[in-house]
Amino acid sequence: MALVLSGQGEKASPVLQFARKYCAHIGYFLGLLGFLWLLVLPTQSLSRRTYLSENAMMPGQVDVGFGSSKHLDAMQSVEHHGQDMQKVFGQLGLDSEVQRIDGGGINVHGVLRAPRSDAVEALVVAAAWDTRNGTNTDAVRLLAGLAQYTAEQVYWAKDIIFLVTDSGERGVEAWLRAYHGEGGVLRERSGLIQAALALEMPLAGAYTGLALHFEGRSGQLPNLDFLNIVKHVARQEKLPVYYHGLPDMPGRAPGVEQYLRSARLLLSQVRAQAVGSSVGVHAPFLHYGIDALTVVGLQAGGGRARDLVAVGRTVEGTLRSLNNLLERFHQSFFFYLLSGNGGFSKSGLFISIGNYVPAAVLLAAALMFHAMDLWWRQGPDVTRAESPKDRITRINTYHGFLRSTLPGSIALMVRVHVLGALLFAIPFVVPKVVVSDSTTTGYMFTMFVASVTLMLHLSDSMWNPKVASDWRQLKALVAVYVAWVVALLAVMNFSLALAMFAVVGLPLMLTRAADEQTRWTRGCTLLMLAAFSPMVVLTAIRYLVGSEAVGGSSSLFKTFLSDYSLFGSPVYPLVCLVYWPVNVLCMVIALMP
Incomplete structure (x- = not known):
């Protein structure tokens, strides 16, 4: 605190003198270094090959059996949206139940009781009838076929x-x-x-690969081992797996193209984590601390197309590996960025x-x-004199200035x-x-009116010569506040910290x-x-x-508000409690004399 609050400079150490002289340059240098660090990430120089930390999972080391005529018949029993899935689960011997949702809609679930456990652990396979990309009937059919297959086996150690x-x-x-x-x-x-x-399977019948979507609404991520298991098992079925559905460039592609492809993959993850968008119904599980991801069938791209049975074998192999899980995922990474998909012969790339x-x-x-730097440069010029003469007078002047201006600056921020x-x-x-899609325009208008009203309300005090004020002090306080917000977000949601x-x-x-x-400069700053x-x-x-590009429906306001209400997403509170107030304070700083 002495380093920050010192405004005089007497008996200062060489470090303090150097900091006071070059503090502004250090700040801009660190900002530039931070941006350069971000530009280095797509070069893969900081990346590592993905690997399986939990050896007990043994992915791809079992003989899969999905795809018999009974399984296909179970898939064909699901014909349309109105099919009674409870009846389907009941015919397979599962304990089923229908849940009515407030506001409309139903959930149907069936529980396969594991013969080799006491129902203390479970795995979930989920599918929605409809997705943002259209009907998802093939995924529901595949789920019914998998239910038929799992009901025939006796080696399950966990309920499904x-x-x-x-x-x-x-x-x-x-x-x-x-x-x-x-x-x-x-x-x-x-x-x-x-x-x-x-599961999310577009109506195609055949798929050239699988896309993995894994971000949650609040930036949560599943354990990296989970993604590695799906990727490894899919490789056995000759199904390439692409993170976010973005394929890699060939290994011999020019370095610039590889850099751009890696940057595109990283940007897609940053956007998904920062805004809170997701694809699939896995996001609510992450909100409850359950490792989850969505597997999406891809229809475009190179390679040989595989049918729905190959996807079912991939899911079966994943369930067999998860069945070996002795305890919750914990050995691998929970915070990571994926910079490359790899291929059939190589593992993917991740940044820890x-x-x-x-x-x-x-x-x-x-x-x-x-x-x-701003704090040291605030106040009258006499408080920053280097001469040791009149030291007491300058100290009293400096602290008198703080007593007269600091309460007003803090009150303005509050x-x-x-x-x-x-x-x-x-x-x-x-x-x-009232809170519907049409509220976005009204809400933005409310923010605009509040901003203009606050400007007019503060104009009298800002230009009143009787009121002592200093824009450096206010900007320093706001900068410290924003720095703490960015630092705290960085350890919870790196992408959201970058966005802020x-x-x-x-x-x-x-x-x-x-x-x-x-x-002229004031006008450009306000613009x-x-x-x-x-x-x-x-x-x-x-x-x-x-x-839709950021996971919304038709209104970003409604998307952020809904994500906050249902999943506790911090985007909406940050917009109202940090983003908008700091933007208004910056306008106040620009208008101050």
Whole structure:
């Protein structure tokens, strides 16, 4: 604290003198170093080959048996959306139950009781009737065939739960709540769910590969061993597996093309984790701490097409490996980025948290050094004189300046964040019928009106000569606040930390980067801040990129609000409580004399 609060410089150590002189340069250097670190990630110099940490899983070392006529008959018994899956599960000897969902929709699940256990552990195979890509009937048929196959075997050490929903992630969330006794109680249930596998098979009949989607709504990830098991088992069935459905370039492709392909894969993961989008019904399981992922059949791409039986054998082999799991996944990584798919002869590539999180740490450190430089340069020029004369006078002047300005700066930050809290609470106060797709425009308009009103309200105090104020002090406080937000997010959701720095930290550093400001530079700064405001950014994503690209339906506001309400996603609170308030504070800093 002495390093940050010292404003005088008497008897300063050489380190403090050096820091005070070059603090601004250090901050910008660390920011540049953080960006360069991000640019290095797609080069694969920080990547490692994926490997299986849990040797007891033994993937691909069993003879698979799925695909007989009985299994195909069970698949054909599912004909249309209205098929009574409870009847299908009952005919197979499973303990089945139908769950009615509040707001419409049903879940049907069947429990295969393992003959070699006491129902303390379970695995889940889930499928939804419909997905964002269309009907998912083939996945439900495959699930019925797998239920037929597993019911014939006696080597299962864990119960297997087959779940079919017609409400997507909302239905799975309702089922999990009831399963854990949070919203009703299921009559037919099992023990602790160790892993879940979701199926999504477009109506194709044949598939050239499989896509793995694994991010949760709050940035959670399954254990890396789970992905490695599916990839290894699929390799035995000659089915290439692609993360996010993005194939790799050939091994002899030019280095630039390989870099761009790896960067595209990394960007897709960063976008999915930061925004909270997901593909498949695996996301609610991750919210409950259950390792889960979605397997999606791919129709395009090179290679020989395989039928639905090959996909079923892949799922069977995965279940056989999960059946060997002695305890929950714990040996491999829970924080990672995947930089390459590999191929039939090579493992995939991953970047561990120790290799990518320093980028976010450097960006947060850049904000901290920027704040220290601003703090030392605040106040009248007399408080920064190097002469030892009149030391007591300068110290009193400095602390008097802090006493007169610091409460106002803190009160301003609190005032803006209280208004952000009110914006956060609006959707929970108005009737639910009002919170619909049409609310996005109204909500953005509310943010705009709140921003302009706050500007007009503060204009009198900012330009009042009787009120002591210093934009450096306010910017330093905001920079420290944003640095802590980025640093805390980096250890929980690296991608969200990067997104917050891009839309909040970077504009903050560019605001009044120079001490002298003209009308032209002030106008350009306000235009830059308006371009980075939530109103413009969210609207641009919706109309230029499309909300489907980030996992939404038709409204980003509705998507963020729904993810927060159902899955506890932090995106909506961060928009209201950090993103918008800091953007407004940056505008205040730009307008201050």
